[in-house]
Amino acid sequence: MRSMAFAAPLFMLAYGVLRWIDGLDGHRKGGPAWDLGHLAFLASMVTFVLLAVALYRRATLGKPTAVVAASVAVFGSGCMIWVILGDLSSSFADRWPLPDALQTAGPIAFVLGMIGLLSLQVAAGRLPVWSPMLFFVGYTAISINLDLLPLAAALLLGALAPLGRPAARGATPARRAGSTSRTA
Template structure:
């Protein structure tokens, strides 16, 4: 299995970092007791929008890392995460644009449970990575704790974002063990290929020696028969 891709490593850091930025800007926007319709509000929601886009990219990039025996489950998990991301983006776009919110309100069914599909899908993906030994057991636990903190109180968003960042931190590191396995496998294939070339060259050399020696043996037999007839 190959090392974590560049996309996985970068989005695992950038997505929670942007969410942290949204939490800080949301806190700054609410210092006057009124949230909304301000530069901090708009900038924070843009950061949140970008964070959710990157979470969606991360979910798609994690699916191929799932164990081979759980590829279908990985596909389902990534699909759930993307559906939840879509609901989040819909709500954020409505917060940024009143016209969009009035023209395309989020259906009530998606408003109540659609966003929950994102953490559900991500927890499934992280669980599959734990099964594949590509993430520690505490990674999905920390991720779930961060999501729970946001659910309890949005004011905990900065702290929850740092918890989620810690949960995804193992994905931001190169999987050196996997790289060593891949390098060893590649070296083994090269050695086997070189061995086959050597064997092939040896076989061709032996064939040429046989062909070169065959006439000599034939001449030698003719000489023996001629010598025998002369002796008779």
């Protein structure tokens, strides 16, 4: 889980930087930076799917809630992956267009599912309470302006970094009763 918690935002950071580079000539799309950036974004979303499944498996509290949250996150990621594949291949986009409603619902579902999974980790005492909030702020930055992708990636990295701590990987609420990152 540690590597996924770091890799997903770092792939997103690469996408943001490559998107900036692609726009230096005044337009976007059609160049190597565009393609590489979208491949990095694809890798980010696939890694987020794997992270959602890992967070579901790790959930000790609210297993039914974890199933719903993971399903929503994976569904949202799937919608985003579909759009990315369409950006990379116009023939894919023409042949299998994603309905507009799913293009809107996908990112929202992804964020809500991930926040749900991270909140279950907070409830179990494995993550600080600010982690899901920071994840939300990071993803909100993307919805404000895609040029904020590098900032958003840094915020997502900050939100997920506690998953990489040794205490976060195997801690239980009883073992971390004195921890400042556990909510009362």
